[in-house]
Amino acid sequence: MRSDSEQLPSGQLGRLLRVGAVGVGAALLLSFPAMAPNPYYLSAGIVVLSYAVLATSWNFVGGLTGYISLGHGALAGLGGYGTALLVTKAGLPSFVALFGAALLVALLAIPLGFAALRVRGASFVIVSIALVLILLLVFQSWASLTGGSRGLVVLRPFPGLLRPEHHRVFFFLYAALLAAALIAWWLIDRSRFGLGLKAIREDEDKAEALGTPTLSYKLIVFVVSAAFTGLGGGLYALWFGDLDPVFQFSILTGAYMVLMALLGGVRHLFGPLLGALIVGVGLEYFKVEYGSTPLHLVGSGLLLGVVVMFMPDGVIPAVSHAVRRLRGAADSSIREVTAAELAEQRRPAEPEEARR
Amino acid sequence: MTLATVELSKSFGGVAALDAATVTFRPGQVNALIGPNGSGKTTFFNCVTGMIRPDSGRVAYQGKDITGTAPHRIARAGMGRTFQLCRVFGRMTALDNVLVAARSGSLVERLRSPRSRDHVERARGWLARMGIDHLEHAEAGAMSWGQQKLLELAGVLMSDPETVLLDEPAGGVNPALIDRIADLVRELNAEGKTFVIVEHNMDLVMSLSDHIVVFDRGRPIAEGPPSVIRSDERVLGAYLGV
Missing domain, CATH: 3.40.50.300 (P-loop containing nucleotide triphosphate hydrolases)
Known part of the structure; x- marks a missing residue:
């Protein structure tokens, strides 16, 4: 109990600091369109935000259950094509189509998840890659519906808007979607459901043996993840207005989501967002500086290697650990507590037990 | 029975x-x-x-x-069980390890905090019964083998x-x-x-x-x-x- 009372003030301070930091971060993000020097920067900002949405959506599955999906690019692509087709073929209003497509992706995620989530580890990764490749072939070949490699043009939702205004509106739409995804992740993370998911991440059989319905839990969170990923992909279709299967069903999209989430830290709410900021800005920089060379791929590959080798938990834990060590605070790992200290800690508790 | x-x-x-x-x-x-x-x-x-x-x-x-x-x-x-090679959730605290086993009914209930007062009280009770309640905030993976065995038992008992x-x-x-x-x-x-x-x-x-x-x-x-x-x-x- 003593440790509780010691932790309380710093815990409250920490919470205050965190809330403050989130507020500052949100203010910076929302002021970006006003500060961006030209529409190019604004569109780059939208691309980075869309990465942040996708990486955060991926992290529902990757971060909470530990299942590494490289197939989330396919879910984003389905969201994009779903939205585009509902607009062009079914004539639905843009944002009805967006939510309709996300709903369809979520429904499709039920059988997909039911099949894929039965295998673990590397097998799950391979199944998820197969999903992307299959859908790429389908959407390329089925040209009568999807336009194939010629592409599919989507009407803009706001025909009257000029280009910079269009960017500005979509920046805020993406920011709203990101906020929704973050809030959903936060709510799940701190729930009993979330604790069960984290137990699955640690030891799935053990979680099941303790009464956690692991398959249902994984399936539910996969569907939530798919819905947000579909929304992210659909919003991209409405913003960009032109879809090509090669880019919509690319292994790269899923790989970027994994890299961003791992880089930032999958156990943290803002990990994927931070990773998306770093990788997304880096990718845009490489594209501007080196044009269409594959250098950005080499760069992200190297970065993934460095992250996995030196920061397996991502930037956030690595930095906070370093800060704690610099401060010299007693990082109380159990092994460092001596037997004498333990006896000391236990002593006050004993008279209470005796009284009972 | x-x-x-x-x-x-x-x-x-x-x-x-x-x-x-x-x-x-x-x-x-x-x-x-x-x-x-x-x-x-x-x-x-x-x-x-x-x-x-x-x-x-x-x-x-x-x-x-x-x-x-x-x-x-x-x-x-x-029916609860322990495993031959003791299995705990290594990167969770001892308290969370036990709370995983708490029962929840409806989906709404599962969206509530796992640290509800009665669950935490029961979980602490089992940790105390095992004699490891002083370690409730410790990461399970950092505990000794014997403590992990007791923790695993506490978790199983939490599932009633x-x-x-x-x-x-x-x-x-x-x-x-x-x-x-x-x-x-x-x-x-x-x-x-x-x-x-x-x-x-x-x-x-x-x-x-x-x-x-x-x-x-x-x-x-x-x-x-x-x-x-x-x-x-x-x-x-x-x-x-x-």
């Missing part, structure tokens, strides 16, 4: 781990399941708790056929089982802790919990159990109270190879 199997069989690649094992455990007692290495004890546990689907045969618990039922349903039906299956509770544990675990089993048994214990430590088995089932090559070869088992020739044969 009984756990029983009928003709339970399971082979791995042609090797019969369980060979038509028909076993009935005594409700309200401390049952032991002993036998040489590879005699099918752990496979038996895995089949009974739903972790492995048997090739043939039935498992009955509390009068219901639970063969092929998902492990989490069996757990919620009141009527029957507890322990797979080698004394394995790799120092003698003082073995006594503590034995006392806990006696206390919990007195409170009405049925135990089925796989264990190689014969002193512990003989002192603790009311009823012993001996396995050899995937099937029971003898059963009875410790006094009978101690002098059973088939048991001596299976263990000593005479």
Whole structure:
């Protein structure tokens, strides 16, 4: 109990600091369109935000259950094509189509998840890659519906808007979607459901043996993840207005989501967002500086290697650990507590037990 | 209230781990399941708790056929288990480890905080009973082997089982802790919990159990109270190879 009372003030301070930091971060993000020097920067900002949405959506599955999906690019692509087709073929209003497509992706995620989530580890990764490749072939070949490699043009939702205004509106739409995804992740993370998911991440059989319905839990969170990923992909279709299967069903999209989430830290709410900021800005920089060379791929590959080798938990834990060590605070790992200290800690508790 | 199997069989690649094992455990007692290495004890546990689907045969618990039922349903039906190589959630705190096992009903309830007052109170109660409540904020992976064993037991008990299956509770544990675990089993048994214990430590088995089932090559070869088992020739044969 003593440790509780010691932790309380710093815990409250920490919470205050965190809330403050989130507020500052949100203010910076929302002021970006006003500060961006030209529409190019604004569109780059939208691309980075869309990465942040996708990486955060991926992290529902990757971060909470530990299942590494490289197939989330396919879910984003389905969201994009779903939205585009509902607009062009079914004539639905843009944002009805967006939510309709996300709903369809979520429904499709039920059988997909039911099949894929039965295998673990590397097998799950391979199944998820197969999903992307299959859908790429389908959407390329089925040209009568999807336009194939010629592409599919989507009407803009706001025909009257000029280009910079269009960017500005979509920046805020993406920011709203990101906020929704973050809030959903936060709510799940701190729930009993979330604790069960984290137990699955640690030891799935053990979680099941303790009464956690692991398959249902994984399936539910996969569907939530798919819905947000579909929304992210659909919003991209409405913003960009032109879809090509090669880019919509690319292994790269899923790989970027994994890299961003791992880089930032999958156990943290803002990990994927931070990773998306770093990788997304880096990718845009490489594209501007080196044009269409594959250098950005080499760069992200190297970065993934460095992250996995030196920061397996991502930037956030690595930095906070370093800060704690610099401060010299007693990082109380159990092994460092001596037997004498333990006896000391236990002593006050004993008279209470005796009284009972 | 009984756990029983009928003709339970399971082979791995042609090797019969369980060979038509028909076993009935005594409700309200401390049952032991002993036998040489590879005699099918752990496979038996895995089949009974739903972790492995048997090739043939039935498992009955509390009068219901639970063969092929998902492990989490069996757990919620009141059968808890520990694992041979103690398994805890290494990167969670001790308290969270125990809270994972708390029951929740509706989906809405599952979206509430796991640290509700009554759950935390019960979880702390079990940690205190194991004597590791001072470690509730410690990461489970950083705890000692013995502490992890106690933590695993606390988690299982949090799920409120009527029957507890322990797979080698004394394995790799120092003698003082073995006594503590034995006392806990006696206390919990007195409170009405049925135990089925796989264990190689014969002193512990003989002192603790009311009823012993001996396995050899995937099937029971003898059963009875410790006094009978101690002098059973088939048991001596299976263990000593005479």
